Amino acid sequence: MFRSHPLLTDLYELTMGEVYLREGLNDYAVFEMNIRHKKERNYYVSVGVLELAKEITQLRFSEEDIEYLRSLNRFSEDFLNYLKNFKFRGDIWGIPDGRIFFANEPVVVIKANRIDGQILETLVLNTLAYQINSASKAARVYSVAKGKLLMEFGARRASGIDAAVKVSKAAYIAGFDGTSNLLAGKIYGIPVFGTMAHSFVQTFPSEFEAFLTFAKVYPDNAIFLVDTYDTVSGIEVAIEVMKLLMGSLKMVGIRIDSGDIVELSNYAKKRFEEEGLTSVKIVLSGDLDEWKIAEVVREGYADAFGVGTEIVLPSDRPSLGAIYKLVEDKEGFKHKFSKGKVVIGGSKQVYRLYRGDGKIEKDIIAHESVHYDGEPLLVPIVKEGELLLEHDVKEARERFLRDFSTLPDEYKDINITFNPPIEYSQELKIM
Amino acid sequence: MFRSHPLLTDLYELTMGEVYLREGLNDYAVFEMNIRHKKERNYYVSVGVLELAKEITQLRFSEEDIEYLRSLNRFSEDFLNYLKNFKFRGDIWGIPDGRIFFANEPVVVIKANRIDGQILETLVLNTLAYQINSASKAARVYSVAKGKLLMEFGARRASGIDAAVKVSKAAYIAGFDGTSNLLAGKIYGIPVFGTMAHSFVQTFPSEFEAFLTFAKVYPDNAIFLVDTYDTVSGIEVAIEVMKLLMGSLKMVGIRIDSGDIVELSNYAKKRFEEEGLTSVKIVLSGDLDEWKIAEVVREGYADAFGVGTEIVLPSDRPSLGAIYKLVEDKEGFKHKFSKGKVVIGGSKQVYRLYRGDGKIEKDIIAHESVHYDGEPLLVPIVKEGELLLEHDVKEARERFLRDFSTLPDEYKDINITFNPPIEYSQELKIM
Numbered sequence: 001m002f003r004s005h006p007l008l009t010d011l012y013e014l015t016m017g018e019v020y021l022r023e024g025l026n027d028y029a030v031f032e033m034n035i036r037h038k039k040e041r042n043y044y045v046s047v048g049v050l051e052l053a054k055e056i057t058q059l060r061f062s063e064e065d066i067e068y069l070r071s072l073n074r075f076s077e078d079f080l081n082y083l084k085n086f087k088f089r090g091d092i093w094g095i096p097d098g099r100i101f102f103a104n105e106p107v108v109v110i111k112a113n114r115i116d117g118q119i120l121e122t123l124v125l126n127t128l129a130y131q132i133n134s135a136s137k138a139a140r141v142y143s144v145a146k147g148k149l150l151m152e153f154g155a156r157r158a159s160g161i162d163a164a165v166k167v168s169k170a171a172y173i174a175g176f177d178g179t180s181n182l183l184a185g186k187i188y189g190i191p192v193f194g195t196m197a198h199s200f201v202q203t204f205p206s207e208f209e210a211f212l213t214f215a216k217v218y219p220d221n222a223i224f225l226v227d228t229y230d231t232v233s234g235i236e237v238a239i240e241v242m243k244l245l246m247g248s249l250k251m252v253g254i255r256i257d258s259g260d261i262v263e264l265s266n267y268a269k270k271r272f273e274e275e276g277l278t279s280v281k282i283v284l285s286g287d288l289d290e291w292k293i294a295e296v297v298r299e300g301y302a303d304a305f306g307v308g309t310e311i312v313l314p315s316d317r318p319s320l321g322a323i324y325k326l327v328e329d330k331e332g333f334k335h336k337f338s339k340g341k342v343v344i345g346g347s348k349q350v351y352r353l354y355r356g357d358g359k360i361e362k363d364i365i366a367h368e369s370v371h372y373d374g375e376p377l378l379v380p381i382v383k384e385g386e387l388l389l390e391h392d393v394k395e396a397r398e399r400f401l402r403d404f405s406t407l408p409d410e411y412k413d414i415n416i417t418f419n420p421p422i423e424y425s426q427e428l429k430i431m
Numbered sequence: 432m433f434r435s436h437p438l439l440t441d442l443y444e445l446t447m448g449e450v451y452l453r454e455g456l457n458d459y460a461v462f463e464m465n466i467r468h469k470k471e472r473n474y475y476v477s478v479g480v481l482e483l484a485k486e487i488t489q490l491r492f493s494e495e496d497i498e499y500l501r502s503l504n505r506f507s508e509d510f511l512n513y514l515k516n517f518k519f520r521g522d523i524w525g526i527p528d529g530r531i532f533f534a535n536e537p538v539v540v541i542k543a544n545r546i547d548g549q550i551l552e553t554l555v556l557n558t559l560a561y562q563i564n565s566a567s568k569a570a571r572v573y574s575v576a577k578g579k580l581l582m583e584f585g586a587r588r589a590s591g592i593d594a595a596v597k598v599s600k601a602a603y604i605a606g607f608d609g610t611s612n613l614l615a616g617k618i619y620g621i622p623v624f625g626t627m628a629h630s631f632v633q634t635f636p637s638e639f640e641a642f643l644t645f646a647k648v649y650p651d652n653a654i655f656l657v658d659t660y661d662t663v664s665g666i667e668v669a670i671e672v673m674k675l676l677m678g679s680l681k682m683v684g685i686r687i688d689s690g691d692i693v694e695l696s697n698y699a700k701k702r703f704e705e706e707g708l709t710s711v712k713i714v715l716s717g718d719l720d721e722w723k724i725a726e727v728v729r730e731g732y733a734d735a736f737g738v739g740t741e742i743v744l745p746s747d748r749p750s751l752g753a754i755y756k757l758v759e760d761k762e763g764f765k766h767k768f769s770k771g772k773v774v775i776g777g778s779k780q781v782y783r784l785y786r787g788d789g790k791i792e793k794d795i796i797a798h799e800s801v802h803y804d805g806e807p808l809l810v811p812i813v814k815e816g817e818l819l820l821e822h823d824v825k826e827a828r829e830r831f832l833r834d835f836s837t838l839p840d841e842y843k844d845i846n847i848t849f850n851p852p853i854e855y856s857q858e859l860k861i862m
Binding site: 004005007008009010011012013014015016018019020022023025029031065068069072074114118121122123125126127129130153155156157158159160161162163164165166167180181182183185186192193194195196197198199200202203205213214217218221228229258309312313314315318319321324325326329331334336337341 | 435436438439440441442443444445446447449450451453454456460462496499500503505545549552553554556557558560561584586587588589590591592593594595596597598611612613614616617623624625626627628629630631633634636644645648649652659660689740743744745746749750752755756757760762765767768772
């Protein structure tokens, strides 16, 4: 329902296209998207590649789009005609959704006529970068949560509906158990979670009545939000209601959304144990990230975490800074050496090598013409405009869980940063 | 084309709704969205309110949506029936797009049946917060650019298509001159800008051929990207081409996208002057923000700036942390005192008072029942489900420019932070 649009492109992609068409330069070219290494992430999770590839095969400029472009007085009728007949006829290779990859590795490679590859730049970066960013952050949360239930609560913090839905999907692929976002639940079949907000508690004359009423309607899922007024007294009210309805409640718990959650979660656990309420679930939320969750796992108590803002907009890395670059055409490899912005040319494949214990040893980035004995990460997704692989969220999640189990433990440490374990094959070395 | 969807909501909004319906609590309630004060922003720019209000009046649950909700086994047929017949019939008040407002002021107030107001929470926050965040950052850029041309280049860094289009609009409303994003240009009638990327330069055997070819196709808009290989030598190549085509070029310039742009822009300006090329435009881009632009304006040279990432995802404030809260129902004002998260209840109006010189003196936040002699910022947008005000981008931009001229200069200082100039009317004071 949130389809890609061919006009979601920067004007310069089309002004360049006009020149290419006029000058006979619309020949074969290879573009790749990759992520520059920054120390905040040891690894990345591919998300969105298969959906995007499908949408690219469906992109068409409408009459109205052409009319708009004509109104800009910058394009020839020849070029407008080219766009009118545009249908992606090239190849797309990519690292499928759910797989773990490293900085500098091409996550998508587009081989097409130069114009067609060029005009996709904006859309590819726009669609993939934030999904990969959210999934990569979610994986860090997953890595410290030690099996506790993880719920994605970020819809309200996402930048629009499209982002909210795709971030829910990204988090689910990267190890989360579900989301509060119903639209994501519907579209992708992701499990949905949720109970009550502060406004619910405020609707009733007292917390007691709020909890009691909720528990009667939802005896299977009675999680009371205890911090509307005062968390410590909220816990006592929850205990009172739990004891009153004891036996009729199938699943009962509390959620704490503010304050010192380490201290409060320990306090709550102790009170429930004192009262013999041993099966009460403790859910924590409120500006959580991987560090806070690691702290709770170490020093506090929780059965489940709700994480929103930091998945949607990771504050330690708001933008991934992904790039989409021309890397090869019939003239050869296209290297680029701007200060601090080196691009290594060549149409690439990435081979993954494993150690004896099944963990990742390193990835070798090689030109596509060179073969290594290793697992190729880039697979063909579109061949001459035809889609070869369909997206499936559950398969993507399984790919993630499998790859995560092959990631050496040191890369999962949220406080230690590594250079990516990549090596360039001889033919790509530029100095 | 990017319509709001009623399922873009958190599950708990509907579980609460089920309880309200069953318990006869679906009576009149007032919800408001506001932004908690944080020191990074002295003021905010309203964007998206009018479009959202219109979409809210059009929200309907489809048969398929109802079927999905039924499949969750959490809702009664009565409640599903309520949703099936849902059409927003309440009132929406808001601060119209383009207006400047302050932390803690309600930017949107929704007065409706409790269920209807509650289920809109996620959508309201999701749709408005990032647009307001981007517009408020763009206004800071505008405040230091001293009339230089400002182009929004963020489409590739935005979180999806919807975000890209709406952020372009937000930046335009908050003083930018246009965008590189063609879809935003088409949908909102915003001026579009752009010329060439590094891949264009790399497509040719030399920079000289790249610039020459481009200038012949676009003599009205020949901006050469000079930093693909080496900026200093790129500038010399640009000079060579300009001299060769002198007279036939109507608008010519260079763009620098990397390196020390203060030093390089001064160097370029000097070289152009030495060569008698006085009308050459200098465009700067590459991870710019308000501080970098202020530095260039002070110590370097530029005719135009392209700003992307920092408008789309402001790194000093990735998330606005907006809230949407129940503030009043028939029981009275709904205050909330959780630690560090105080909500002042009451259905509010905001009155703006001006000083003798026409600048903003302060805003008074009052209960709607109390009148002040001042300009009311909240206006009725939807009345009993009927839309009263249509969105218009140009009007919104004019509102911004007018309000910006009334903002005291000290609030425009990007390095000094103020508490919001707001005052609560007596009846809202809680201690």
